[in-house]
Amino acid sequence: MSRLAQGGLIDRTRQLPFTFDGETMLGLAGDTLASALLAKGRHLVGRSFKYHRPRGIMTAGSEEPNALVTIRRGNHAIPNLRATTQELYRALDARSQNRFPSLDFDLLAVNDLLSPFFGAGFYYKTFMWPRSFWDRVYEPFIRRAAGLGRLGLEPDDRLHDKGFAHCDLLVIGGGPAGLIAALAAGRAGLDVILADEDFLFGGRLNAERIDLDDQPGNEWAAAIVAELRAMENIRLMGRTTVTGAYDGGIYGAVQRVADHLPAAPADVPEQIFWRINARHAILATGAIEQPIIFPGNDRPGVMMAGAVRSYLNRFAVAAGRSVAVFANNDTGHRTARDLLAAGVEVAAVIDTRPDATPQGDYPLLSGAQVIATSGRLGLREITVQTGSGRQRLRADCLAVAGVWAPALHLSCHLGARPVWRDDINAFVPADGAVPGMRAAGAVAGLRTTRDALKSGLAVAREVIAEHGRKAPRIRLPHCSDGPVECAPFWYVTAGKGRAWVDFQNDVTAKDIAQAHRENFRASEHLKRYTTLGMAPDQGKTANMAALAIMAGLDGRSIPEVGTTSFRPPYVPVSMAALGAQGAGRGFAPERLMPSDALARKRGAVFVELGLWQRPAWYPRPGETSWRQSCDREARMVRETVGICDMTTLGKIDVQGRDAAEFLDRIYVNNIATLAVGRTRYGVMLREDGFVMDDGTVARLGKRHFLLTSTTGAHDQVWRHLTFCAQVLWPDLDVQPSDVTEAWAQFAAAGPKARDLLHRLTQADISNDSMPFMSWREVKIGKITARLFRISYSGELGFELAVPAQYGPSLAEALEESARAEGGDWFGLEALNVLRLEKGFLTHAEIDGRVTLDDLGLGRMMAARDCIGKVMADRPALRAPDRMQLVGLKPAGASKQLLGGAHLFNPGDPVDREHDQGVITSQCFSPHLGHPIALALLRGGRGRIGEQILMHDHLRGVETLCAVCTPVFLDPEGGRMRG
C-alpha cells in the first residue's frame, strides 16, 4: 500500500471499486484512475506506440503522454483516455492499450529489438522501395501495428450535445491567477465564465504545500470558489477544457458532463462541445513541467517531480517507497521536503547544479546527473554520474524536476509565435497573440504564487476598465513559496542507451541527432522528419527538450532553432462531441412540403432534393419495383390526370416602378413586353456568360412580377437578384422578396386537368379565357388562389398556388378531385420521365458550363444588354464544336442508357482524347417503350440522325445510340396548348 495514512483531497469514507485489465481494486472518491493505480503501487499502465516499450504514469495532468487507457465496453468504449485526468467512479472498467496479449508480456515488443530499422524517417525511407510492396506488405503492417487504442465498429448511440455561450470574460484555468481574476471581474459585475479542465478548481494550489495567509492553498482556493459559486454573474465550468481560440473572440471548449459517472443519466449528454463568445479572455493555463532527458528515462517509475507532489499532496499517494529526485532547479528540493514531511524515504536529490546546497535532511549529489536506469517493467536502480565517479542508487521512483514551460498553446491558435525569455528559459505568449486575450500567472512566465495572484488581478483590472466598470479592492494574501532558481539544463549526454524525448511517438535523442545529420534542422523539419510532437499530446512534454537538443548539436540557442506552432484542439476531442447532434436527422434541416403528411400516409418513397423531402413515387399494392410505380404514374398523367406538390420551386416576388426594366436586365429574353395576366419562360445567365437558371415569369401587375427558380438553384438566384438590385443598380426602384415558403403550389397535369380543377373552383378556366401561359386569380372556397397555365409535363397543365397555411387542406381536396377523375399523385421520378420526354431542362443539363446556345436556346437572346451577354459573346462560347444538347435513343442490341456515361464515335478508342460528350439525364419512356436520354454532344445539333457509341467505363456497358432532337413527344406542343 502506498496510500498515506492521512492528508489529501480525497474522501476516505467513499471507497470505489474499479478494474484495470480485469483486476479489481479499490480507490477513493476524489481519485483519478492514475492516483488510484499508484496507490496500489502500479506504475506500468501501457505500451508505447512504436516499440511497445513498457510505460508508466509520468504526469498528473492532461499533458500525460504514456498512461492512455480505454474505458467502458462495446460501442460505448472510449479509447485513449488519459488515466491522469480520468476521474475514478464506482465500477470503472479500464484497460491498458497497445499490448498483446498483456501488459507484462507483449509480443510486439519485438519491435523494440528491431528499433535500428525503425528510427527517424523510417516511414520515408523504409517503405519507399520496392514500390509494389506498399499495398500488400507495408501498409497492412503499419495499420496493424500503429495506432493508439481501438474504436468500436458499432454506432455510438450515446447523447452528445453542442452548447453556445456568451460572456464578457472567459477565464481559462482555475489556478491562483484564474481564480483571483474571476473574483475581481465577478465582483465588478462582469458576466464571467471560469473554465478548468480539472474536476477540482485550484490548479497547483491543490498539489503543493503552499500556505496563503496561514491557510493551506487548497482551502484558500475552495473559499474563493465558494464565493464565485454564489455569484449569479459567474458560471463555473469544471471538467471543461478550452480547446481552441478562434477569430472574433470565439473559443471552443469540451465539457465532460458524464465521463466521471458510471453512465450518463437519462437525457444528460456525455459531453458538450461549447462555442463560447467572449469579449475578453484571460489565459491562466499555468505551466507544464518539462523532463530532463537521460538514458533509460522511459522506465515505469520515472515521473515528473510536479506529478509526484500532486499525487503526494492531493491524493495522499506516495509514488514510491524510496524516491530519488533528479533536478535542475529548486522544485526538486521542494519535492524532497514534501516527501520527507509525509514520511516517504528520499534516496537522494541529484541536482545538476554544482553549487546546489541541501534544503532539508536528505542526501544531495550536486553537479550530478542520472545516466542510466534499470529494472524489468519498473524502476529498481539508477546510475548517477558525479564529479568523483559513478554510483548506483536503489529507488523505485525517480522524480524529475525540470523547467516549467508555460502552457501557451491557445495563444498560438491564430498564428502568433511565442516569445523566448532567457531569464526563465521558456517561451511565453506574445502580446496581442489573440485579440482580447491576456495571459496571467505561470503561463505569463510568473514563478511564485504571489506574482501569479498579482498578475491575475492586474489583467482583470484592465478588462474591468475596458468594460467601463470600477475594479473592486482585493487584498492579496501572503504566500509561503519563494522564488525558484532554475538552471537551463535539458539533457544528459553521458551514459549509454536510448534517451526518450517524445514518449507518445517514441522519438529519442538519437533520432534528433539523426535529423540533424541529415540536415532537417529547423524545428518544423525536425518535427516532420522524426514525428516529434505529432502525437495526440502535441509534444507537451517533448518539444522543449527536442529544441534544446537540436540547439546543442550545432551551438545555436533554443529561439534560434525556433518553436513549433500549436493548433486546436489543445487536447484530443472525440468526434462524437465535435459532431454532436449531427448524426441521423440532425445532419441537416429537413424542409417538408405541404403535402408531406398526406404523402407519408400514402406510403410515398421519399428522396432528398437539397434540404427538401420530396416523394419520389407513390407505390400501390402489388407494385414491386420503383419502375412499376413510376411508369404507371407517368402514363396516368398522359392519359388522365396527375397531381404533384411543386412547392419546392423557388418563388420570387418582384415589385417596383422599375421592376420590368430590372427583369429585362436579368433575363436574356424580353420581360417588359409581357402582358399583365401572362407568363413567360425565361433564362438568366451568370455574368461570365453561362446559364444560371431557367423558370417562369408571371406578370401580376404593371409593376409586379412573380418568378420561379429551380429548387436546387434558388439560393443562388435569390442572391443574384438581391445583388443586382442592391449592389449593381441601387437606383432602380425595385424590391425582390423571397416568397418561396409563403405559397403552397401544386401541379395538375393531364387531359383531365381542367375537369379536376372544375371540381374545386367556379372560375372560367376554358382555353379561350385562360390560354396556355396565362395566369389568373381564382376562388377555392373562400380562399383566393393563383392559377398558372404552365406545364412541365407537356400535357394540359395548371399550377395552383395558395397561401402556405392552406397547403395541407388543398392537398387533400386535390387528392379527392384527382381520384374522382381517375387520377392520383405522381412523384419526382414520373415528373422526370414526363419532362425528359419533352426535352425540358433541369440542372443536370444546366450544369454551370453550358451556354444558351449549347441548349439550343440561342434565339431567345434579346438585342439589349443583360447580365452575361457581353461574356456570352466570346468566340469560344460560340464555337460550332461546343457540347450541344441532343436526344439519344438506343439503336443497337443493347437498350441501356446510363446517366454520366460518355459518348464516342463508333470505332474510336474509348478514351479521354476521343470523348464526344456525356449523357446528362436518362429514363425509360413508357410511351415510347424504350429508354431515352438527353446528352451534351460535341457539335450535336449538326449530328442529328448520326449514330454515337455510349461507353460506360464504370458499369461496363456499351450501347449504340441514335442522335435525335431533344424532344421525344409531341414536338408541336399541341397537348399542352389544348
Add this chain to the structure above:
Amino acid sequence: MKLACPLCGARDIREFHYQGAASLADRPDPGAPEARQEFLDYVYMRDNPAGENRELWFHAHGCGAWLVATRDVTTHEFLSVRLATDKEPTT
C-alpha cells in the same frame, strides 16, 4: 468571427455569404468600345492584397442586405462595414 451588419448588429459569420471583392459592384458599361476586355477584367481579375481588402458580404440568413466591408485579410479584422445601397463615404 462576427460581422457587424448595419441593420442587425454583430452577427455570427455563418449568417453571411461571402461574395468576393467589392470591385464586383463596378459593372463595366456594356456599350463601351472595349467592353469585352473590361468585362473579362471585371469577371475574372482580382487584386490579392495582404492586408486591407474591400469585400461584398450578403446577410443571407439575416436581413438580406448586401454589405461592403473592409477587412484585413491577414487578421480577419473588419475595419468598416456599410450597406451596399449607401453611398461611399466622401472622406
